[in-house]
Amino acid sequence: MKQNASFDTSFWINVCVGNTVAYVNEYFNLFTTNEVAEEIRYPLDILGIKSQSTLLFNKWLNQDKITLQNPNNPVSWFQSGENAAIALAIEQRYFILIDDANPYHRAKNAGLSVIGSSDFTVFLYDQDHITFEGAMGALQQMQISKKLRRTASVTLESLKRLKDK
Amino acid sequence: MSTAKIVTKSIRLDDNESEKLKQISQDEGVSEAALLKRFVRRGIAEHRLEKAITAYERGEADLSAAAQYANISVYHMMSELAKRDIEPPPSAEKFMDGLKTLVATFGGSEALKQTISTFESE
Numbered sequence: 001m002k003q004n005a006s007f008d009t010s011f012w013i014n015v016c017v018g019n020t021v022a023y024v025n026e027y028f029n030l031f032t033t034n035e036v037a038e039e040i041r042y043p044l045d046i047l048g049i050k051s052q053s054t055l056l057f058n059k060w061l062n063q064d065k066i067t068l069q070n071p072n073n074p075v076s077w078f079q080s081g082e083n084a085a086i087a088l089a090i091e092q093r094y095f096i097l098i099d100d101a102n103p104y105h106r107a108k109n110a111g112l113s114v115i116g117s118s119d120f121t122v123f124l125y126d127q128d129h130i131t132f133e134g135a136m137g138a139l140q141q142m143q144i145s146k147k148l149r150r151t152a153s154v155t156l157e158s159l160k161r162l163k164d165k
Numbered sequence: 166m167s168t169a170k171i172v173t174k175s176i177r178l179d180d181n182e183s184e185k186l187k188q189i190s191q192d193e194g195v196s197e198a199a200l201l202k203r204f205v206r207r208g209i210a211e212h213r214l215e216k217a218i219t220a221y222e223r224g225e226a227d228l229s230a231a232a233q234y235a236n237i238s239v240y241h242m243m244s245e246l247a248k249r250d251i252e253p254p255p256s257a258e259k260f261m262d263g264l265k266t267l268v269a270t271f272g273g274s275e276a277l278k279q280t281i282s283t284f285e286s287e
Binding site for chain 2 (some may be wrong): 003008013035039040042043047051066068069083095100101102103104108113114115116118119120122123126127144145146147151158159163165
């Protein structure tokens with residue numbers, strides 16, 4: 001059953017560059033805030049760059065695949081974007097799709113279910129939505145640290161070995 | 166029309182620095198004053214980026230706030246962090262927890278459950 005989820009800019013960018021974005025909508029009803037929308041649109045609105053992630057975001061908004069919804073009381077853990085996404089998830093009891101690890105512990109302490117683009121990629125391979133090569137390719141494309149890429153790749157390889165048995 | 170007030174600042178350069186500035190000015194056909202302004206702008210941008218990255222690395226700022234401080238897009242900030250291989254400490258824990266949440270919510274193969282269990286026991 002699809003779950004409602006609030007997402008932040010980092011997650012959206014990584015599933016777009018990793019080419020796994022189409023599957024996000026199969027598992028989640030997507031909600032996001034004005035702050036996050038502004039961040040995702042920054043390349044187009046401020047820099048005039050037609051980035052794939054911005055264009056797709058606008059397209060999905062127009063197609064009602066993403067709903068704009070704002071929290072009543074933004075949390076003030078840090079200063080901006082992620083706060084609004086997390087506050088919305090807390091108020092509405094949504095999942096939070098986020099790649100920024102800094103707010104992770106606070107989000108967990110607030111009782112949120114936290115998903116990132118790299119774990120989602122491994123999950124997609126497990127569910128046979130994408131091939132092993134596709135999953136590895138996605139992890140290579142994502143803007144993540146070498147350490148996280150290595151952790152995700154090792155997990156993926158272990159999973160492949162077990163699936164191939 | 167911009168209403169920004171223009172302030173004049175003077176700086177002292179040694180012979181070597183002055184000569185290099187003159188050379189670049191001649192090579193590029195740009196006045197020394199314009200070059201200095203360009204260098205100051207770049208320097209400020211670089212300084213703010215470094216401060217933002219340090220704050221992010223220490224967990225003092227989230228990605229959005231860091232990007233905002235450096236006056237760059239979140240994508241640009243993500244790319245700068247990836248280039249420097251900067252990842253906040255909880256990222257590996259977050260990865261495995263996310264995977265477990267996905268399995269608990271949507272189901273997963275026995276192979277995935279076994280993989281998670283192996284990683285957790287290590």
